[in-house]
Amino acid sequence: DVKVTQSSRYLVKRTGEKVFLECVQDMDHENMFWYRQDPGLGLRLIYFSYDVKMKEKGDIPEGYSVSREKKERFSLILESASTNQTSMYLCASSLSGVVEQFFGPGTRLTVL
Amino acid sequence: QKEVEQNSGPLSVPEGAIASLNCTYSDRGSQSFFWYRQYSGKSPELIMFIYSNGDKEDGRFTAQLNKASQYVSLLIRDSQPSDSATYLCAVPNSGGYQKVTFGTGTKLQVIP
Numbered sequence: 001d002v003k004v005t006q007s008s009r010y011l012v013k014r015t016g017e018k019v020f021l022e023c024v025q026d027m028d029h030e031n032m033f034w035y036r037q038d039p040g041l042g043l044r045l046i047y048f049s050y051d052v053k054m055k056e057k058g059d060i061p062e063g064y065s066v067s068r069e070k071k072e073r074f075s076l077i078l079e080s081a082s083t084n085q086t087s088m089y090l091c092a093s094s095l096s097g098v099v100e101q102f103f104g105p106g107t108r109l110t111v112l
Numbered sequence: 113q114k115e116v117e118q119n120s121g122p123l124s125v126p127e128g129a130i131a132s133l134n135c136t137y138s139d140r141g142s143q144s145f146f147w148y149r150q151y152s153g154k155s156p157e158l159i160m161f162i163y164s165n166g167d168k169e170d171g172r173f174t175a176q177l178n179k180a181s182q183y184v185s186l187l188i189r190d191s192q193p194s195d196s197a198t199y200l201c202a203v204p205n206s207g208g209y210q211k212v213t214f215g216t217g218t219k220l221q222v223i224p
Contacts, residue, residue, distance in 0.1 A: 042216035042217060043200070043214040090155055094210050098210065099144060100146070100158050101212065103157070104155060105154070106154075
């Protein structure tokens with residue numbers, strides 16, 4: 001079975017802190033994605049990566065950056081956390097050429 | 113106009129009834145359509161996909177696609193309380209890399 005893991009289920013940070021969210025998949029998937037999910041707004045794509053060291057902006061990249069140094073790991077970075085970044089963050093992965101995405105359990109981030 | 117639209121619900125149906133969930137999309141070039149189920153506090157998981165006009169059945173689930181009218185439906189027969197969840201419609205983007213646009217989801221409540 002595909003397994004996507006995320007470093008934390010719950011995280012509480014203070015405004016202005018630098019925040020790292022880690023995602024690891026064990027199925028050798030080429031594509032990896034970071035979404036945030038908010039009530040009434042659904043899943044919105046922040047960034048995605050289709051290969052090591054490759055990244056593309058999604059629909060809402062402002063205030064975020066990403067890093068993919070190894071195929072299995074995709075990190076989301078909040079350079080200076082703000083209260084409007086309080087959200088559920090979901091990581092997903094998929095094989096190249098395949099649309100089905102497998103999601104991690106999510107990280108609920110609260111920024112105070 | 114949003115690219116993928118769903119009624120947020122909640123849609124309440126009695127146990128044993130048929131639940132009908134609908135999704136409309138704006139890109140006439142869309143070729144494939146996906147339904148994800150998301151239980152409260154959990155991450156989305158793929159339950160159905162459909163590529164061609166007509167119906168696709170998988171157990172109690174039937175996906176219906178009408179490309180001319182640009183809508184896709186998910187029917188759940190013999191609804192069970194365990195079907196209570198939010199159902200997300202997803203449509204691949206034309207931009208490649210297997211990006212998808214998710215609808216905001218319809219919350220289904222099956223009343224025992």
